[in-house]
Amino acid sequence: MKSVERHITDILGLVRPLPPIELDLLRAQGAVLAEDVTAPVALPPFDNSAMDGYAVVAADVAGASGTAPVRLPVAGDIAAGDTGAHAVRSGYCARIMTGAPMPAGADAVVPVEWTDGGRAEVSVHRPAAAGNAVRRAGGDVREGDTVLRAGARLGAAELGVLASVGRRTAPVRPRPRVAVLSTGEELVEPGKPLAPGQIWESNGYMLTAAAIAAGCDGHRHSFVGDEPAAVLDAIDDVLMQADIVVTTGGVSMGAYDPVKEALSGLGTVRFEQVAMQPGKPQGYGTVGEDATPIITLPGNPVSAFVSFYVLLLPALHRMQGVAPDPLPTVSARLAAPVSSPPGRRSYLRVRLEEDPGADGGPRAVPASRQASHQLSALADADGLAVVPEDAESLPEGTEVAVLRLPRP
Numbered sequence: 368m369k370s371v372e373r374h375i376t377d378i379l380g381l382v383r384p385l386p387p388i389e390l391d392l393l394r395a396q397g398a399v400l401a402e403d404v405t406a407p408v409a410l411p412p413f414d415n416s417a418m419d420g421y422a423v424v425a426a427d428v429a430g431a432s433g434t435a436p437v438r439l440p441v442a443g444d445i446a447a448g449d450t451g452a453h454a455v456r457s458g459y460c461a462r463i464m465t466g467a468p469m470p471a472g473a474d475a476v477v478p479v480e481w482t483d484g485g486r487a488e489v490s491v492h493r494p495a496a497a498g499n500a501v502r503r504a505g506g507d508v509r510e511g512d513t514v515l516r517a518g519a520r521l522g523a524a525e526l527g528v529l530a531s532v533g534r535r536t537a538p539v540r541p542r543p544r545v546a547v548l549s550t551g552e553e554l555v556e557p558g559k560p561l562a563p564g565q566i567w568e569s570n571g572y573m574l575t576a577a578a579i580a581a582g583c584d585g586h587r588h589s590f591v592g593d594e595p596a597a598v599l600d601a602i603d604d605v606l607m608q609a610d611i612v613v614t615t616g617g618v619s620m621g622a623y624d625p626v627k628e629a630l631s632g633l634g635t636v637r638f639e640q641v642a643m644q645p646g647k648p649q650g651y652g653t654v655g656e657d658a659t660p661i662i663t664l665p666g667n668p669v670s671a672f673v674s675f676y677v678l679l680l681p682a683l684h685r686m687q688g689v690a691p692d693p694l695p696t697v698s699a700r701l702a703a704p705v706s707s708p709p710g711r712r713s714y715l716r717v718r719l720e721e722d723p724g725a726d727g728g729p730r731a732v733p734a735s736r737q738a739s740h741q742l743s744a745l746a747d748a749d750g751l752a753v754v755p756e757d758a759e760s761l762p763e764g765t766e767v768a769v770l771r772l773p774r775p
C-alpha cells in the first residue's frame with residue numbers, strides 16, 4: 368500500500384499557487400497576501416496630539432502646580448483634520464484635540480484634566496514634560512517600512528493595516544475554487560423524505576464547509592447517481608468554475624463505483640490504496656483541457672473528512688501561496704487502549720482533556736465509535752490521534768501525536 372506521505376506529495380505535485388489578483392479590501396478577507404506591502408509615507412504622517420488638551424511650550428508650564436497654576440492665553444483651537452498652519456510661541460498655548468497636528472513651536476500637550484478647561488485663557492495646574500502626549504511622525508511606521516509580508520492571511524488586523532497605509536485593494540492569491548461533487552444512487556437531499564435504502568447526503572456539506580473554513584471558495588454541487596457517464600458530465604459541468612475538483616464516493620471495489628469507472632479510462636487519474644484508516648481508497652489526477660486537479664475521496668463520511676484534512680489540506684494551502692503545512696500537532700496520552708489495522712496508520716477521533724494527574728500535557732479520550740460511517744462521533748472530537756503503521760494496539764497511557772481539528 369502507498370504511504371500517506373507519498374500520497375500527500377503526489378497531490379501537492381498537482382497544484383501550484385494561484386496567480387495573484389487585486390481585490391477590494393473587504394473582499395480580500397481570509398485571502399493570502401501575494402506581495403510584501405510597504406508604507407508609502409510615515410505613519411502618523413505628522414506630529415499630533417495624543418489627547419484633548421492644550422499644546423504648550425513645556426518650559427512654560429514646568430513650575431505649574433495646584434497651588435501655583437500657570438496661566439496662559441489660548442491663541443486658538445486646532446481640531447483633528449485642521450489643515451491650517453498653526454504656531455505657538457512661548458507664553459501662549461493652543462487648544463488641541465486628539466489627532467490634531469501639533470502647532471509649530473509647541474513641544475508638549477497638557478491634557479484638559481490638568482487644567483481648568485479655559486477657552487480664552489487657561490490655568491495649568493500640573494507640569495507637562497517635553498513630548499508629553501505628542502505622537503511623533505513615523506512613531507508607528509516609517510516611510511518604506513514593510514508592514515505586511517507575502518503569505519500573511521488577511522484578517523481584521525491585516526485589513527486595518529492595509530487601509531492605514533492607504534491601500535484600497537490588496538494583491539492576494541484568490542481563494543481556490545473547490546468544487547465538491549458527491550456520488551451515490553442512495554443519496555437524498557437533506558430535507559426530503561428517505562425511501563428504504565436511502566440516506567441523506569452529508570459529505571457535500573461537510574467538505575464544502577471544510578474548504579470554506581480553510582480559506583477556499585467552496586461550492587457544493589448537486590450529487591449524481593451511480594452512472595459513470597453522469598459522473599463525467601457532472602465533472603465537466605463544474606470544471607469551468609473550479610480550481611480543484613473534489614469528489615466523494617465510488618472509488619472502492621464495488622460493482623457500482625462510478626468515479627473509478629468513469630475516470631480510470633481517461634489515463635490522467637490514478638486509483639490507489641493508501642496505508643491509512645480511514646481513507647484507504649483514494650484517487651488523484653487531472654481532468655479537462657486545463658488539466659484541473661481532481662481528488663477523489665472515499666464515500667464513507669469519516670473517511671472523506673479525515674482524507675480532506677490529512678491529504679488535501681496541504682494542497683489547498685499551496686494553492687493559496689502558503690506553506691503546505693499539515694494540521695498542527697500536540698502530544699497527548701491515550702486515556703484508553705486503542706487498536707489499529709496492521710500496516711495502516713490510523714487516525715482516531717479523540718477529545719483532548721486536561722490531565723491534572725500528569726506533568727502537563729493533555730490526555731486524548733478516544734471516541735467510543737470509530738467506524739468510518741459513524742459521523743456523529745466527529746462533532747465531539749477535537750483531534751485525530753495518530754496510531755503508527757507498525758502498531759496494532761496501543762495501551763492506555765501511550766504518548767501519541769494528535770492532529771488538532773479546526774473549530775469554528
Ligand SMILES: Nc1nc2c(c(=O)[nH]1)N[C@H]1C(S)=C(S)[C@@H](COP(=O)(O)OP(=O)(O)OC[C@H]3O[C@@H](n4cnc5c(N)ncnc54)[C@H](O)[C@@H]3O)O[C@H]1N2
Binds near residue numbers: 553
Ligand atoms: N470489498 C471491499 N469493499 C470495500 C473496501 C475494500 O477495500 N474492499 N473498502 C472500504 C472502504 S475502506 C471504504 S472507505 C469504502 C469507500 O467506498 P467508496 O468510496 O466507493 O464509497 P461508496 O461505496 O460510494 O460509499 C461508502 C459509504 O459512504 C456512504 N456515502 C457515500 N457518499 C456519501 C455522501 N455524499 N453522504 C453521506 N454518505 C455517503 C455510502 O452510502 C456508503 O455507506 O468502501 C469500503 N468497501
Ligand code: MOO
Binds near residue numbers: 646647648665667
Ligand atoms: O478506508 Mo475506509 O476509509 O476505512 O473506511
